[in-house]
Each structure stands twice: as structure tokens, then as C-alpha cells.
Amino acid sequence: MSTYYAGLFADIGILFLGAMSVYIILATGQLSLGNAGFMGIGAYVASFLTVEMQWPLTAALIAAALAAAAIGIVVGFPALRLKGIYLAIATLGFGEMVRSFLLNFDRMGGSGGFHGMKHVSLEYIWLWGGGIFVLIVLLERSRLWLEMRAVHDDETAANLVGLNTTATKVGAFGFGAAVAAVSGGLFAHHHVYIEPGNFGFERSIDFVLAVILGGSTVGAGAVVGAGLLVLLPEWLRFLADWRLAAFGVLLVLVLLTRRQGILDRPLLDKLSLRRARA
Amino acid sequence: MLKVRGLEVFYGPIRAVRGIDLDVESGEIIALVGGNGAGKTTTVRAIAGLTPYKGTITYDGKPLTPNTAELNLRAGLALVPEGRGILGRMTVEENLSMGTYCRKDHAEAARDIERMFERFPILKERRHSLANLLSGGEQQMLAIARALLSRPRLLLLDEPSLGLAPKTTTAVFELISSLRRDGLTVLLVEQKARQTLKIADRAYLLETGRVVMSGRAADLANDSLMSQAFLGGATSPEIGSP
Numbered sequence: 001m002s003t004y005y006a007g008l009f010a011d012i013g014i015l016f017l018g019a020m021s022v023y024i025i026l027a028t029g030q031l032s033l034g035n036a037g038f039m040g041i042g043a044y045v046a047s048f049l050t051v052e053m054q055w056p057l058t059a060a061l062i063a064a065a066l067a068a069a070a071i072g073i074v075v076g077f078p079a080l081r082l083k084g085i086y087l088a089i090a091t092l093g094f095g096e097m098v099r100s101f102l103l104n105f106d107r108m109g110g111s112g113g114f115h116g117m118k119h120v121s122l123e124y125i126w127l128w129g130g131g132i133f134v135l136i137v138l139l140e141r142s143r144l145w146l147e148m149r150a151v152h153d154d155e156t157a158a159n160l161v162g163l164n165t166t167a168t169k170v171g172a173f174g175f176g177a178a179v180a181a182v183s184g185g186l187f188a189h190h191h192v193y194i195e196p197g198n199f200g201f202e203r204s205i206d207f208v209l210a211v212i213l214g215g216s217t218v219g220a221g222a223v224v225g226a227g228l229l230v231l232l233p234e235w236l237r238f239l240a241d242w243r244l245a246a247f248g249v250l251l252v253l254v255l256l257t258r259r260q261g262i263l264d265r266p267l268l269d270k271l272s273l274r275r276a277r278a
Numbered sequence: 279m280l281k282v283r284g285l286e287v288f289y290g291p292i293r294a295v296r297g298i299d300l301d302v303e304s305g306e307i308i309a310l311v312g313g314n315g316a317g318k319t320t321t322v323r324a325i326a327g328l329t330p331y332k333g334t335i336t337y338d339g340k341p342l343t344p345n346t347a348e349l350n351l352r353a354g355l356a357l358v359p360e361g362r363g364i365l366g367r368m369t370v371e372e373n374l375s376m377g378t379y380c381r382k383d384h385a386e387a388a389r390d391i392e393r394m395f396e397r398f399p400i401l402k403e404r405r406h407s408l409a410n411l412l413s414g415g416e417q418q419m420l421a422i423a424r425a426l427l428s429r430p431r432l433l434l435l436d437e438p439s440l441g442l443a444p445k446t447t448t449a450v451f452e453l454i455s456s457l458r459r460d461g462l463t464v465l466l467v468e469q470k471a472r473q474t475l476k477i478a479d480r481a482y483l484l485e486t487g488r489v490v491m492s493g494r495a496a497d498l499a500n501d502s503l504m505s506q507a508f509l510g511g512a513t514s515p516e517i518g519s520p
């Protein structure tokens with residue numbers, strides 16, 4: 001594989017993880033526009049551990065994921081009282097808060113950024129992407145998923161069958177935060193240099209976009225969305241200055257024809273399960 | 279079984295329920311009737327643990343904590359809310375499966391789901407369709423079936439006949455009577471007072487957040503004030519809060 005494509009596939013893997021972090025939270029009906037904040041936390045914590053503490057990367061990523069999950073849970077308790085657009089704005093605020101904290105955090109380079117990480121292989125990125133994807137597919141087949149969907153569907157009804165909806169939502173938020181942190185840690189060790197600007201609002205939007213485009217009702221949608229989001233602008237290069245406009249038009253067209261995104265359960269079933277059931 | 283004393287519920291500055299006392303004894307069907315906006319929904323939501331309130335609600339002699347629906351359910355108190363509260367984007371079977379969420383006896387719970395399918399053949403027929411796609415009457419059956427799967431001892435029903443055709447309404451009332459015969463205690467909120475008083479043992483009439491009349495259902499059905507207010511038409515009259 002050329003380094004050009006290796007770079008693209010690494011970007012896809014990192015975006016895939018970010019998209020999955022949004023997907024998990026979205027499964028309970030909550031839209032987070034602040035996952036780049038968790039990604040940033042993951043990037044900085046993991047980089048600090050590998051560069052300054054000489055931790056192995058895998059251990060650093062796990063620690064970063066746990067740290068982000070803890071922060072996600074602490075932030076989630078008050079934030080998840082909010083619903084819909086108010087929650088979206090609150091998470092956006094959280095993301096910006098993290099970014100400006102990192103800007104002023106001189107211990108980790110502040111606005112100058114941080115470097116010294118060792119470059120990580122494409123395979124390693126996808127090992128994480130694949131591993132977390134398998135976790136999500138297992139989750140989608142579990143009883144817990146039914147509970148998450150119930151919370152998404154009607155919180156009062158879910159509450160009335162005995163579900164602690166706060167715990168479900170906060171749990172999903174924490175898990176999403178952890179996955180975003182892994183994405184950040186891998187980003188840091190792929191680009192071997194990070195700065196707070198890497199983890200701004202646009203990144204959070206990219207995550208959401210990948211999920212909405214690829215399919216927001218199945219985990220596999222995240223990989224389709226991440227792939228398209230990275231590859232389409234490349235394939236459209238021949239359009240030169242017009243490529244982003246063309247990309248935007250394509251995006252609108254897809255959403256006009258398939259509101260649920262490209263992949264959904266019926267399409268997935270057609271691709272796989274029908275054979276298994278027959 | 280259930281004792282409500284001095285119940286008050288506020289929506290911001292609005293006092294929707296203004297000091298209600300209410301008793302439910304085991305094995306009874308208690309009716310809570312009254313016009314639109316009388317505070318019926320607010321009262322049962324408070325009992326089910328969906329809203330904060332002032333006053334005390336004791337169940338089996340133990341005071342309930344406000345706003346803890348999931349705990350109240352585990353104590354044996356299930357609510358079928360106004361509007362049914364089905365999980366519309368989940369299948370009939372998934373709805374029923376969620377009904378057993380609070381139970382630990384998984385094998386027995388699975389058998390209970392099968393029993394529900396026998397009791398409601400229409401639900402079995404449509405077990406794989408989305409709950410949204412059921413008719414109003416089927417949705418109400420599903421909502422009640424799901425509530426029953428938590429094995430409650432006290433079932434709160436908030437206007438189960440709302441929006442149903444007369445024939446379906448009759449079926450729902452028959453179902454409620456049969457639940458009582460099975461030993462369930464029912465607190466039934468309704469606007470269709472005539473039919474409700476027929477199957478209830480005792481009734482409370484609510485008006486603007488207060489109990490204005492209570493007693494044996496048969497007596498209330500014969501009361502002149504009551505009949506002027508509610509029983510005039512064959513169906514439920516709409517009365518606004520004064």
C-alpha cells in the first residue's frame with residue numbers, strides 16, 4: 001500500500017472510532033457535539049503517558065479511555081438532564097472548554113502543541129477499530145441494547161418498566177467518551193504531533209456527520225460514513241476548488257433519499273442475515 | 279394497600295393537585311373520575327413516581343420516595359400512562375420483553391410472555407411488528423400486557439379508553455374486570471364515568487385538583503350532582519376546569 005493510501009486508511013480508522021463514540025451515545029437518543037473534547041483528553045493523556053512516563057501505547061490508551069470515561073460520567077450526570085438541542089449545545093460547550101483548557105495548559109505545550117510520540121502502524125489503528133466494532137456488534141445483540149433503545153424510544157415508558165434511565169444514558173455517555181479517547185490517542189500516535197486545534201468543534205461535527213451519513217441506526221454505518229467522509233473529498237479532487245461544494249451536494253442528496261443514512265438494519269439483513277436465517 | 283395523604287403537585291407556580299387524600303384497599307377497583315384538567319393524570323404520575331410531590335404516599339405501610347418510578351415498580355406498583363407509553367419503535371415482543379425487565383426469575387418471565395400471547399392472540403400474531411403500527415386498541419392491550427409482566431399487585435391505568443372505538447372500549451373494561459378477578463388491585467383513571475362506575479367498587483371525583491366527592495361507585499352513579507356533571511351523555515362530556 002502506498003503511503004498515501006496508508007495515511008488515508010489511518011484517518012478512516014481514527015474517524016471510524018470517533019463516529020462509533022457518537023453512535024453509542026446516539027443509541028440512547030442523545031446527540032453529543034463534544035466528542036472531540038474526549039478525543040483531545042485521550043490524545044493528551046495517552047501522549048503524556050507514552051512520552052513522559054514511557055508507558056507502552058496499549059496501556060496508555062486504556063488509561064486514557066478510563067480517564068475519559070470517568071470525566072464523561074461526571075459531566076454526563078448534570079448534562080444528561082438536558083434533552084435534544086440543549087444537550088447538543090451543552091456538549092458543544094464541553095468540547096470547547098476542553099480545547100481552551102489545553103490551549104492554556106503549558107505543561108503539555110499549550111498552544112505550541114506536544115510531540116515526541118512514536119508513530120503507530122496502520123494495522124494497530126485498525127486493531128482497535130475492529131476490536132471496538134466487535135464490542136459494539138456484541139452490544140447490539142445484547143439485552144443492554146434493548147434497554148438503550150427503550151430509553152431512546154420513550155424515556156418515561158422506559159422508566160415505567162423499571163429502567164434507571166439516567167444510569168443507561170450516563171453509561172452510554174461514558175462508553176462513548178472512552179471510545180473517543182482511544183480515537184484521540186491513536187490520532188496523537190499517528191500524527192506524532194498534537195495541538196489543541198486538532199480537537200475543535202469541526203472534529204466533533206465530522207464524527208456526527210460520519211454516523212448520519214453512514215447510517216445512524218446500525219454500528220456498521222460508522223465505518224461506511226468514515227470511509228466516505230475521508231475518501232470522497234479525495235476522489236473528488238479532479239473538481240479542484242469545487243470539490244467541497246460537490247461533496248456537500250452529495251451529502252444532501254444521500255440524506256434526502258435515505259434519512260437513516262446509507263446503511264440500515266433492513267439493508268444489513270439483506271447483505272448478511274437473510275442467508276443465515278434461511 | 280395504598281394511602282395518599284395531603285398530596286400536592288406543582289407545575290412551576292401552578293398547583294395542579296391541591297391536597298388529595300385517597301385510599302386503595304387490596305382487591306378493589308378504585309375509580310378516579312373527573313373532567314379534563316382535574317388533576318387525575320398528575321395524581322397517578324405522582325403515585326407511580328414520575329413527579330416530585332408534597333404530602334405522603336404509603337404503599338404496604340411504607341412511605342414511597344417521590345420521583346423513583348423504577349423503585350415503585352419493583353415494589354409492585356405499575357402504571358399504564360396516559361397515551362399508553364408503548365415503545366413505538368420496538369416490536370411487540372421487545373415491548374413485552376422490556377415488561378419483564380425488573381424481574382429476576384428469567385425463565386418464569388419468559389413463560390409469562392408466552393402466557394400473555396395466549397391471553398392476547400392479536401399480540402402473538404403481531405409479535406414481530408413495530409408497536410407503532412398497531413391499532414389504538416391493540417396498543418392499549420400491549421401496554422396493559424407489558425405492565426402485567428412486571429407482576430404488579432397494584433395497577434394504575436390512566437384513561438385506557440382514550441381514543442378507542444366504543445367496542446374496543448368495552449373490551450378494555452372487560453379486561454380490567456377480569457384482572458380484578460385474578461386478584462389484582464386497580465386504580466382506574468377515566469373520563470367515561472358511566473362505564474367506569476359500573477366496574478369500580480369505590481370512586482373519587484376530582485375537580486381542579488381536589489376530591490369533591492367519594493364513596494361507593496354505585497352510590498356515586500346514582501348521585502344527582504354526579505349525574506348532572508358527568509353522566510348526562512352516554513359518552514364522556516368534556517368539562518373544563520372552572
Ligand SMILES: Nc1ncnc2c1ncn2[C@@H]1O[C@H](COP(=O)(O)OP(=O)(O)O)[C@@H](O)[C@H]1O
Nearest residue numbers: 289292294312313314315316317318319320321
Ligand atoms: N406538564 C405540565 N406543565 C404545566 N401544567 C400542567 C402539566 N401537566 C398538567 N398540567 C396542568 O395541571 C392540571 C391537571 O392536569 P392533569 O393532571 O393532566 O389533568 P387530567 O388528567 O385530570 O386531565 C391542568 O390544569 C393542566 O393544565
Ligand SMILES: [Mg+2]
Nearest residue numbers: 318319360437
Ligand atoms: Mg389525564
